Amino acid sequence: MKTRLTETIAKHFSACMDMLLPRTCIVCGKKLLVDEKHICLQCAIDLPLTHFWSRTHNPMADRFNEKLQEWLEMIWEGSEEQDTDADTYERYAYASALFFYNEDAEYKNITRELKYNRNIPAGQHFARMLGSRMASCAHFEDVGIVIPVPLHWKREWSRGYNQAEVIASEIAEKLGAVMRNDILERVRNTKTQTRLDVEEKAANVKEAFAIRNAQALLDAIGSGHDGGEHGGHVLLVDDVFTTGATLNACFVALRRVLPPEVRISIATLGFVGE
Numbered sequence: 648m649k650t651r652l653t654e655t656i657a658k659h660f661s662a663c664m665d666m667l668l669p670r671t672c673i674v675c676g677k678k679l680l681v682d683e684k685h686i687c688l689q690c691a692i693d694l695p696l697t698h699f700w701s702r703t704h705n706p707m708a709d710r711f712n713e714k715l716q717e718w719l720e721m722i723w724e725g726s727e728e729q730d731t732d733a734d735t736y737e738r739y740a741y742a743s744a745l746f747f748y749n750e751d752a753e754y755k756n757i758t759r760e761l762k763y764n765r766n767i768p769a770g771q772h773f774a775r776m777l778g779s780r781m782a783s784c785a786h787f788e789d790v791g792i793v794i795p796v797p798l799h800w801k802r803e804w805s806r807g808y809n810q811a812e813v814i815a816s817e818i819a820e821k822l823g824a825v826m827r828n829d830i831l832e833r834v835r836n837t838k839t840q841t842r843l844d845v846e847e848k849a850a851n852v853k854e855a856f857a858i859r860n861a862q863a864l865l866d867a868i869g870s871g872h873d874g875g876e877h878g879g880h881v882l883l884v885d886d887v888f889t890t891g892a893t894l895n896a897c898f899v900a901l902r903r904v905l906p907p908e909v910r911i912s913i914a915t916l917g918f919v920g921e
């Protein structure tokens with residue numbers, strides 16, 4: 648009874664707040680109804696979901712894995728670390744995204760609001776949507792650690808937060824995994840990627856990431872659920888997947904420390920189709 652009363656009061660309160668400070672749909676800009684959060688019902692119905700989470704092989708995973716092989720060859724080339732086939736052999740990385748990101752569609756606001764408009768609650772809302780869908784899929788069940796793509800400290804300092812970390816936290820909670828932002832660091836502030844071709848992009852981000860504490864990562868894998876039994880499963884998270892170069896670079900940095908039996912998968916809110 649008490650809870651229902653609290654709910655009613657809360658509802659009236661938000662209705663009053665809506666009159667004073669109308670909330671709008673981040674996609675179409677229409678005024679939101681009391682029960683709607685961040686996005687109106689119509690835009691939520693029309694949200695171009697990828698459904699990638701339910702398929703171990705999908706266009707995002709295919710694109711990522713194909714480039715990954717080139718990356719590993721490029722990285723290990725001439726490297727003293729290259730000694731066994733394990734360096735170039737990779738388990739197929741799973742990949743998941745919530746929606747198809749298109750520059751011409753207003754759904755791009757889902758990630759833009761989080762990245763440029765400090766709309767952290769909206770980012771969390773959509774990250775939970777993705778996380779709960781992933782949590783219902785067997786191939787993400789053993790994810791023990793979720794690692795956000797780090798920002799360079801200067802950029803994070805000026806923005807005040809890392810948008811990938813906001814997403815990673817929510818996904819980790821849904822998967823019953825641990826979010827770790829202390830494993831990977833961005834050691835180089837990379838140039839903007841848009842005008843570079845694939846090889847230039849690779850060179851641009853190749854040395855951008857480093858493992859801050861290798862032992863902490865290995866310990867975390869060991870203590871993650873199912874870590875010992877299945878070798879462990881790490882999920883790398885970013886806001887949008889375009890070419891995958893940034894995620895490829897993070898993957899390679901992690902692989903330098905993680906043994907090949909640890910699977911590394913990726914997840915983003917937006918996926919830019921070709």
Ligand SMILES: [Zn+2]
Nearest residue numbers: 672675687690
């Ligand atoms: Zn709308």
